[in-house]
Amino acid sequence: MNHPAPPTLDNEIEAMLWRERERERAAEAWEEPYDGPLETGPRIVARHRWDVAATRREELLYEWERASEQIARWQGVQVGLLAEAMDLALEDGTMRDDAPLSVRDFAAELACAVGMADRTIEQRMDDALVMRDRFPQTMAALESGRLSLPHARVVVDAGVRLADDGARAQYEALVLERSAGLTTGRLRVTAASIAEALMPTTIAERHADAREARRVTVHDVEDGMSELWALLPSVLAHGIHDRITQMARSVKDAAARGGDAGGAAPGGELADAAGGADAADGLGAAASAGSATHDARTMDQLRADALCDLALTGHPTVQAIDQDGGAGIDAIRAIVQITVPFQTLIGGDGPAPMLTGRAPVDPESARRLLGAATLWNRVLTDPVSGDVIAVDRRFPTEAQRRHLRARDEHCRFPGCRMPVWRAEIDHTVDHQHGGPTGHTNLAHLCRRHHTLKHHTPWQVEQHAGGVLEWTSPLGRRYLDRPPPGLRFVARE
Numbered sequence: 001m002n003h004p005a006p007p008t009l010d011n012e013i014e015a016m017l018w019r020e021r022e023r024e025r026a027a028e029a030w031e032e033p034y035d036g037p038l039e040t041g042p043r044i045v046a047r048h049r050w051d052v053a054a055t056r057r058e059e060l061l062y063e064w065e066r067a068s069e070q071i072a073r074w075q076g077v078q079v080g081l082l083a084e085a086m087d088l089a090l091e092d093g094t095m096r097d098d099a100p101l102s103v104r105d106f107a108a109e110l111a112c113a114v115g116m117a118d119r120t121i122e123q124r125m126d127d128a129l130v131m132r133d134r135f136p137q138t139m140a141a142l143e144s145g146r147l148s149l150p151h152a153r154v155v156v157d158a159g160v161r162l163a164d165d166g167a168r169a170q171y172e173a174l175v176l177e178r179s180a181g182l183t184t185g186r187l188r189v190t191a192a193s194i195a196e197a198l199m200p201t202t203i204a205e206r207h208a209d210a211r212e213a214r215r216v217t218v219h220d221v222e223d224g225m226s227e228l229w230a231l232l233p234s235v236l237a238h239g240i241h242d243r244i245t246q247m248a249r250s251v252k253d254a255a256a257r258g259g260d261a262g263g264a265a266p267g268g269e270l271a272d273a274a275g276g277a278d279a280a281d282g283l284g285a286a287a288s289a290g291s292a293t294h295d296a297r298t299m300d301q302l303r304a305d306a307l308c309d310l311a312l313t314g315h316p317t318v319q320a321i322d323q324d325g326g327a328g329i330d331a332i333r334a335i336v337q338i339t340v341p342f343q344t345l346i347g348g349d350g351p352a353p354m355l356t357g358r359a360p361v362d363p364e365s366a367r368r369l370l371g372a373a374t375l376w377n378r379v380l381t382d383p384v385s386g387d388v389i390a391v392d393r394r395f396p397t398e399a400q401r402r403h404l405r406a407r408d409e410h411c412r413f414p415g416c417r418m419p420v421w422r423a424e425i426d427h428t429v430d431h432q433h434g435g436p437t438g439h440t441n442l443a444h445l446c447r448r449h450h451t452l453k454h455h456t457p458w459q460v461e462q463h464a465g466g467v468l469e470w471t472s473p474l475g476r477r478y479l480d481r482p483p484p485g486l487r488f489v490a491r492e
Contacts, residue, residue: 248302
């Protein structure tokens, strides 16, 4: 009897199966080496290296989550402490009939204890009180570690405009429900949309009020640079950005055409946007002069140069946006106190010039500013310690004021950076109590800290070298030393 032949696999399929089997054997052989004693008891199961790595990754992830949660909990504790501090300060203020001064007093105590600015602490005290009293659900989420402090601030910032308690509670519940897994950027968009839907007034009404908060501020960063920040109505802000973008693009277009920017397209485009033919003429002149032909600046750099030219010269042209980065610095007529070492002034490789009380500036900018200055002060400093010894100038008037401006640079309360030209000269020992009018008994204090000195229990003594020793209402002592006149390290 003939039996049917057994079924056989296709040769390609059989070869594929053998290859898979070989890969499985290779994988099974890749194990963690075992250097311990030979197996005598229960069988030891070797673990693959990738299993070990995956386990550690899971452990790190778990530890990361727990650490973030604990940080959030402690930040919640800090917020609670600052809110309680605000309660105590306000309560004390009702007894002395001056709540703002009481808050300033306690904020200064807290700030000096941790090396922070008292204005920062006062703002955080106010923010903490708002979070605790008006956003209890957010505060609870922070204290439990379910929400980080940056996320909590986003929730508060977007919802603080909701004056109705019921609407605010509804807003909190909706935002916190959607906050899991969101970055602060995405949470901000979500929170803003929910708050907008619950607002009782229209955007037009709110915008009229918001315009009152428009402002311009500056923040110093590293390497002689600063950030200029402005809060403006959206239409104006985007209009400004669009205008300087068109000016920058015109320079780029002129460079692409080999310097022939006399055509009507770029000029006409800018003239329409800027509202005048002068802008077009300026663009054509600048490009024709050849400044744009070899221009390698980015659009961001060109925008910055155009903004400086517009703001400082008032001319809506690109003529001053030269290859050196703009001539707007030549138009500066503001009050500027800048210290330039003589070696640097004459073009040598000396110490960096200092914008007093702020940051270093590049030597070329310092020389250009000094070239247009109508008055110079010469400051004599100790070559070792850098202490100011004397200040002289051609006209010997207000010698003590010049000496103090050179020595102090800013308000002399710990942590305050208010420049001297916005501060007042204060007698450390009051003149009416016999304090002399000499630089050993004088120091600059901004109005905020001048008031704090005279109307709260804060006390101050001046020691040799202009060192101020402040004593807080709780008896703690804080030293404020004059900024060093010597800001460089000698070359070996």
